[in-house]
Amino acid sequence: MAAFFQQVVSGLASGGIYGALALAIVLIHRATGVINFAQGEMAMFSTYIAWTLTTNHGFSYWPAFAVTLLVSFLGGVGIHRAVIRPVERGPQIRVVIITIGLLLLLNGLAFWIWSGEVRAVPSPFPAGTIDIGGVAISWSDIGTIAVCLTSVLVLSAFFRFTKVGLAMRAAAVNPSEARLVGVRVSSMLGLGWGLAAMLGAIAGMLTAPNVFLDPNMMQAVLIYAFAAALLGGIDSPIGAVVGGLILGVGLNLLGTYVDFVGSDLKLPAALLVILGVLLLRPAGLFGKTVVKKV
Amino acid sequence: MTALLELRNVEARYGPVQALRGISVEVPEGTIVAVLGANGAGKTTTLRAVSGTVRRAGEITFAGKPLRGGPEAVAKAGIAHVPEGRGTFTELSVTENLRLGAYTRRDPSVKADIERMAGYFPWILDRGDQRAGTLSGGEQQMLALARALMGRPRLLMLDEPSLGLAPLIVREIFRIVRELNEKDGLTVLVVEQDARIALDSAATAYVLEVGTVALSGSSAELKGDEAVRRSYLGY
Numbered sequence: 194m195a196a197f198f199q200q201v202v203s204g205l206a207s208g209g210i211y212g213a214l215a216l217a218i219v220l221i222h223r224a225t226g227v228i229n230f231a232q233g234e235m236a237m238f239s240t241y242i243a244w245t246l247t248t249n250h251g252f253s254y255w256p257a258f259a260v261t262l263l264v265s266f267l268g269g270v271g272i273h274r275a276v277i278r279p280v281e282r283g284p285q286i287r288v289v290i291i292t293i294g295l296l297l298l299l300n301g302l303a304f305w306i307w308s309g310e311v312r313a314v315p316s317p318f319p320a321g322t323i324d325i326g327g328v329a330i331s332w333s334d335i336g337t338i339a340v341c342l343t344s345v346l347v348l349s350a351f352f353r354f355t356k357v358g359l360a361m362r363a364a365a366v367n368p369s370e371a372r373l374v375g376v377r378v379s380s381m382l383g384l385g386w387g388l389a390a391m392l393g394a395i396a397g398m399l400t401a402p403n404v405f406l407d408p409n410m411m412q413a414v415l416i417y418a419f420a421a422a423l424l425g426g427i428d429s430p431i432g433a434v435v436g437g438l439i440l441g442v443g444l445n446l447l448g449t450y451v452d453f454v455g456s457d458l459k460l461p462a463a464l465l466v467i468l469g470v471l472l473l474r475p476a477g478l479f480g481k482t483v484v485k486k487v
Numbered sequence: 488m489t490a491l492l493e494l495r496n497v498e499a500r501y502g503p504v505q506a507l508r509g510i511s512v513e514v515p516e517g518t519i520v521a522v523l524g525a526n527g528a529g530k531t532t533t534l535r536a537v538s539g540t541v542r543r544a545g546e547i548t549f550a551g552k553p554l555r556g557g558p559e560a561v562a563k564a565g566i567a568h569v570p571e572g573r574g575t576f577t578e579l580s581v582t583e584n585l586r587l588g589a590y591t592r593r594d595p596s597v598k599a600d601i602e603r604m605a606g607y608f609p610w611i612l613d614r615g616d617q618r619a620g621t622l623s624g625g626e627q628q629m630l631a632l633a634r635a636l637m638g639r640p641r642l643l644m645l646d647e648p649s650l651g652l653a654p655l656i657v658r659e660i661f662r663i664v665r666e667l668n669e670k671d672g673l674t675v676l677v678v679e680q681d682a683r684i685a686l687d688s689a690a691t692a693y694v695l696e697v698g699t700v701a702l703s704g705s706s707a708e709l710k711g712d713e714a715v716r717r718s719y720l721g722y
Binding site: 356370371373375377 | 538540557558559562563568570574575576577578579583586587588590591634638
């Protein structure tokens with residue numbers, strides 16, 4: 194039984210990471226109806242920035258974490274300004290193609306700057322475990338869950354209680370109406386890209402210690418995040434987080450208790466989740482079925 | 488009386504379709520002005536030209552200054568536009584809608600203003616957390632009105648506030664608009680298909696026909712006009 198709970202907790206930790214990246218995808222999709230395929234590579238790039246700050250510039254972990262968040266936010270806003278905004282008003286497919294281009298660009302850029310060499314990233318959390326009711330839980334899992342939870346809570350407070358957060362939601366749900374009350378919709382979309390980049394950075398920095406840092410590090414995580422976002426209902430922020438947690442725990446248990454799945458078949462299992470959701474319940478767990486008038 | 492809003496030779500088009508063919512409208516400060524006309528006459532476009540949600544040509548002055556820019560700039564200048572079909576954020580709560588109405592304001596008295604709105608619409612306090620989309624049609628129109636007022640506009644533009652609502656509710660909405668006009672001196676430009684109720688509230692009115700001003704004058708004059716009576720009042 195203890196082993197089971199251990200698996201659940203470590204599933205929650207990876208699920209928190211999927212949830213954070215899924216939330217980033219949902220933020221942009223809600224506001225623009227577009228999936229940002231570059232979300233994972235943006236996160237990877239942010240993680241490299243954090244890694245550079247700690248290894249080459251003498252930062253300790255948490256200051257580097259904070260600086261990376263800031264840089265990622267500015268980077269997200271900058272990307273929106275430079276390559277998304279010019280095509281925002283056109284057909285959505287153009288934006289999607291640009292995000293795919295961005296994926297390739299960031300990936301190539303990372304290889305060029307940092308080489309493809311695989312690097313170990315130390316965990317910011319103490320090694321070892323703590324015993325909670327007979328279950329040994331690693332500090333790294335607890336730390337990961339805490340950071341994800343905090344980011345989600347801070348973000349939802351921002352959307353609920355601040356004027357800018359409210360304006361961002363208004364711009365997302367009804368842009369033309371938002372402009373009538375004086376909201377600069379395009380600036381709000383830029384802010385959304387900034388926040389999404391920050392969330393991605395968190396996901397990336399939490400992922401790196403568990404795997405190794407290399408330019409392809411986030412590609413699998415992005416698939417999990419897509420699955421999580423779809424499972425929760427692609428436009429539901431709470432759904433993204435819950436979807437991430439369900440997926441994290443589910444895949445972890447599947448990998449542990451179903452022999453042939455192991456760790457190799459987790460990714461295909463996530464793809465099955467994507468397929469299953471799209472076939473059986475396209476609106477996801479928390480989404481609304483949208484009836485489009487033709 | 489000086490004009491708060493003045494349109495001179497304003498044109499607007501949707502692609503190849505010219506919706507306004509050079510109209511001139513004056514809205515004196517502190518009055519209610521109505522724009523009447525049949526479907527497609529250009530009533531809605533007139534308001535959209537002012538708020539910058541349609542491409543426009545010609546001259547629009549507001550409070551003595553030329554009015555330029557998109558809807559964000561127009562909202563900031565002090566014009567609140569309640570579009571046709573209850574302009575609310577249906578997915579946001581009543582309170583959030585009201586807070587958004589005050590978006591262009593920098594002062595901290597937003598809470599006090601929500602309470603002031605509750606003086607007109609008492610239900611908004613109890614149902615602050617309710618999603619706007621779940622309100623009845625009349626309530627949504629009232630919320631749209633309250634939200635527009637939250638911005639403390641100098642000019643309120645209403646597009647077909649009566650659309651799809653029961654007569655009793657329409658009368659209530661116009662009563663509140665008149666009260667705001669009489670008590671606070673709010674200037675109102677209202678577009679309305681229900682000519683009778685519009686003429687009862689407005690001081691002056693314009694009748695549009697295919698993108699031009701066909702007739703204008705005081706409400707009393709227009710009510711007495713044979714053509715207006717037959718075409719728009721139906722007796």
